Amino acid sequence: MANNNNIDWKFEISPKRSLFEFNFKEIWNYRDLLILFVKRDIVTIYKQTILGPLWYLIQPLFTSVIFTIIFNGVANIETDGIPPFLYNLAGITAWNYFKDCLLATSDTFKGNQHIFGKVYFPRVILPLSIVLSNLIKFAIQLLVFITFYIYYCFFKGVDISPNNLVFLFPVLVIIMGFLSLGLGMMISSMVTKYRDLVFLLQFGVQLLMYLSLVAYPLSLIQEKLPQLSWLIEYNPMAQIIEASRYLLLNTGSISLGWMLYTVTFTFVVFILGLLIFNRTEKRFIDTI
Amino acid sequence: MSKDLILRVENISKQYRLGTVGTGTLADDLTRWWHLVRGKEDPFLKIGDTNKRDTKGSSDYVWSLKDINFDVYKGDVIGIIGKNGAGKSTLLKILSRVTTPTTGSIKSNGRIASLLEVGTGFHPELTGRENVFLNGAILGMTKKEITSKLDEIIEFSGCERYIDTPTKRYSSGMTVRLAFAVAAFLEPDILIVDEVLAVGDAEFQKKAIGKMKDISSGDNGRTVLFVSHNMAAVKSLCSTGILLNNGEVLCKGEIDEVLQQYQLLNVSNAIDLNNFNRKGNGLCRVTDIAIISQDDDIKKTTFKLGEKISIKLQLNNLANQAIENLRVVIGVYNLNDEGYLRFDTKTTSSIIKISEDKESYITCTLEEHLNIKPDQYSINIAIFQGDDLVDYVNNVSRFEIENYDYYNTGQSIQDSELSKVFYKHTWH
Numbered sequence: 001m002a003n004n005n006n007i008d009w010k011f012e013i014s015p016k017r018s019l020f021e022f023n024f025k026e027i028w029n030y031r032d033l034l035i036l037f038v039k040r041d042i043v044t045i046y047k048q049t050i051l052g053p054l055w056y057l058i059q060p061l062f063t064s065v066i067f068t069i070i071f072n073g074v075a076n077i078e079t080d081g082i083p084p085f086l087y088n089l090a091g092i093t094a095w096n097y098f099k100d101c102l103l104a105t106s107d108t109f110k111g112n113q114h115i116f117g118k119v120y121f122p123r124v125i126l127p128l129s130i131v132l133s134n135l136i137k138f139a140i141q142l143l144v145f146i147t148f149y150i151y152y153c154f155f156k157g158v159d160i161s162p163n164n165l166v167f168l169f170p171v172l173v174i175i176m177g178f179l180s181l182g183l184g185m186m187i188s189s190m191v192t193k194y195r196d197l198v199f200l201l202q203f204g205v206q207l208l209m210y211l212s213l214v215a216y217p218l219s220l221i222q223e224k225l226p227q228l229s230w231l232i233e234y235n236p237m238a239q240i241i242e243a244s245r246y247l248l249l250n251t252g253s254i255s256l257g258w259m260l261y262t263v264t265f266t267f268v269v270f271i272l273g274l275l276i277f278n279r280t281e282k283r284f285i286d287t288i
Numbered sequence: 289m290s291k292d293l294i295l296r297v298e299n300i301s302k303q304y305r306l307g308t309v310g311t312g313t314l315a316d317d318l319t320r321w322w323h324l325v326r327g328k329e330d331p332f333l334k335i336g337d338t339n340k341r342d343t344k345g346s347s348d349y350v351w352s353l354k355d356i357n358f359d360v361y362k363g364d365v366i367g368i369i370g371k372n373g374a375g376k377s378t379l380l381k382i383l384s385r386v387t388t389p390t391t392g393s394i395k396s397n398g399r400i401a402s403l404l405e406v407g408t409g410f411h412p413e414l415t416g417r418e419n420v421f422l423n424g425a426i427l428g429m430t431k432k433e434i435t436s437k438l439d440e441i442i443e444f445s446g447c448e449r450y451i452d453t454p455t456k457r458y459s460s461g462m463t464v465r466l467a468f469a470v471a472a473f474l475e476p477d478i479l480i481v482d483e484v485l486a487v488g489d490a491e492f493q494k495k496a497i498g499k500m501k502d503i504s505s506g507d508n509g510r511t512v513l514f515v516s517h518n519m520a521a522v523k524s525l526c527s528t529g530i531l532l533n534n535g536e537v538l539c540k541g542e543i544d545e546v547l548q549q550y551q552l553l554n555v556s557n558a559i560d561l562n563n564f565n566r567k568g569n570g571l572c573r574v575t576d577i578a579i580i581s582q583d584d585d586i587k588k589t590t591f592k593l594g595e596k597i598s599i600k601l602q603l604n605n606l607a608n609q610a611i612e613n614l615r616v617v618i619g620v621y622n623l624n625d626e627g628y629l630r631f632d633t634k635t636t637s638s639i640i641k642i643s644e645d646k647e648s649y650i651t652c653t654l655e656e657h658l659n660i661k662p663d664q665y666s667i668n669i670a671i672f673q674g675d676d677l678v679d680y681v682n683n684v685s686r687f688e689i690e691n692y693d694y695y696n697t698g699q700s701i702q703d704s705e706l707s708k709v710f711y712k713h714t715w716h
Contacts, residue, residue: 013394015389015390043413115409119386119408119409120402194314286304
């Protein structure tokens with residue numbers, strides 16, 4: 001047995017944790033699992049409901065109607081010539097994607113502990129699958145938005161048109177995906193030990209929505225509450241939603257500086273989230 | 289040894305914190321962080337008790353595993369046994385990478401797949417077929433591998449008719465069968481199995497054990513680490529064993545030896561017969577038990593198979609008067625608490641009484657040979673007066689029966705562990 005000491009071991013499990021130790025090859029090996037998780041999420045969510053995937057449509061439509069009544073009907077917010085319903089629908093569609101991803105990914109460890117406690121696979125597969133499966137939901141909702149877009153454009157004769165840069169819209173979606181993934185992974189990791197964050201997140205998301213320009217333009221806040229507008233300008237989600245409306249409806253404003261800020265912010269959050277997640281995944285099962 | 293080393297476990301320890309997570313945890317976390325920032329060692333690693341669940345410890349930290357070392361060679365089938373809380377599951381969790389060890393390392397030369405539970409990730413709304421794919425992928429198979437084995441998996445599970453029905457419509461037995469079927473077709477280099485055989489009906493259990501045997505036997509048999517409380521399964525599947533007790537390796541080696549050690553663990557330490565604080569009204573107490581060979585009239589603890597014995601009880605009369613109408617029952621049990629012999633004064637209509645002297649003796653003489661399986665046994669004694677329990681002791685006077693040439697063939701009995709009782713017999 002003396003000569004066993006110089007064996008080349010292929011795998012090693014030890015308590016030492018390197019901060020930047022990512023096994024991308026391993027994640028690639030589990031790509032089938034990623035696809036199956038995405039499929040599971042999509043197939044099972046509306047099983048045994050009568051309306052099925054129609055719920056994907058009903059939810060944003062109703063929210064949009066309510067917002068139109070409250071913000072535009074009662075509060076008289078101007079939407080720059082765009083039909084308020086369409087204006088709100090654009091904001092809600094984008095916001096919903098971010099919100100759904102964030103809430104679901106931040107439950108990764110807590111919600112899947114029965115699986116994680118029994119078998120090993122790269123944990124990051126699960127939040128990834130959530131962001132991907134929500135993408136499909138988002139696509140369906142985007143389709144609804146486009147339907148109403150065409151309806152207003154051709155049947156109501158409203159003068160709306162997308163911006164020339166509309167082809168950049170997918171980039172915004174990707175940024176949203178990474179932002180929610182990064183935040184979600186961070187929160188999920190911290191929730192394993194201290195559950196306080198669950199409560200914080202519940203109303204935090206509500207509050208963030210009002211700070212994310214879902215139902216009003218950035219110009220409005222700059223005009224009426226200039227001393228607080230920084231709060232919204234520094235919120236990357238507000239920048240993303242304002243930019244989406246700029247691309248889709250050609251309204252509002254976009255600035256290269258703030259876009260760079262948003263991308264950098266997202267990148268930092270994502271990397272930080274990945275690091276924390278990677279650190280947590282190895283032993284969270286002891287503390288959860 | 290020409291076998292290849294495939295897994296090496298070095299100094300594995302695992303510490304857990306007891307109690308609930310609360311402000312104390314935050315305080316400890318901060319202390320730990322402060323030590324790490326200054327480049328010092330984690331202060332909580334120095335403390336901690338061994339993991340004895342029934343005694344009160346001095347700190348909130350326990351070592352669930354402490355300095356575990358062993359090597360596994362290719363093709364080994366190792367049984368890991370131990371009482372509840374011995375650290376078996378923690379060890380498996382570390383091996384299957386569900387959690388990390390606190391210290392030490394595990395090095396391996398092959399892919400490890402673990403079966404800590406069957407049906408992990410089964411979704412009740414998905415059909416059997418969809419769940420096979422999902423579960424297989426969770427266990428580490430690729431879609432291609434699963435597709436190529438799908439027919440075999442379905443056939444092995446015996447759920448063909450239901451395969452396109454959501455698993456929520458399955459009986460619990462069917463779910464388990466399907467789940468085990470997926471697991472049975474896993475092909476890792478090292479397979480870790482925890483108690484999964486304890487599922488399904490008798491027919492399926494037999495099938496499952498058979499499958500496990502297939503997996504582990506043959507020229508390119510898989511390396512298997514198997515945890516179970518089912519000693520029969522461990523004995524039939526495993527070649528070597530590791531016995532854990534309170535987080536430490538108590539012994540490792542040939543499975544028979546390890547199983548024997550495990551049986552010894554199950555016997556609580558000998559009861560002090562002079563401690564009268566026990567069941568019964570205490571008119572008299574058993575103070576000594578002697579098992580005596582009729583051959584040489586000597587008190588012994590090891591007997592030959594087929595020897596004739598007497599059991600002699602020494603009683604201490606505490607009533608200061610003669611006690612009449614006693615009923616004495618002697619039971620002989622093996623170390624798994626299975627009853628083997630029973631001697632009861634009632635069944636022989638014997639009348640037992642003891643005089644007012646302080647010390648009396650009762651002897652039970654066996655007229656037959658002691659022709660039961662070579663093993664370790666212990667004695668239970670109950671004494672009644674009418675319906676009242678006078679004295680009761682259990683698990684005392686352990687003795688051993690060793691294999692012997694009971695049949696007078698010139699050698700001791702072959703395969704003696706396969707029979708519980710031995711009768712002299714003739715063939716024509």
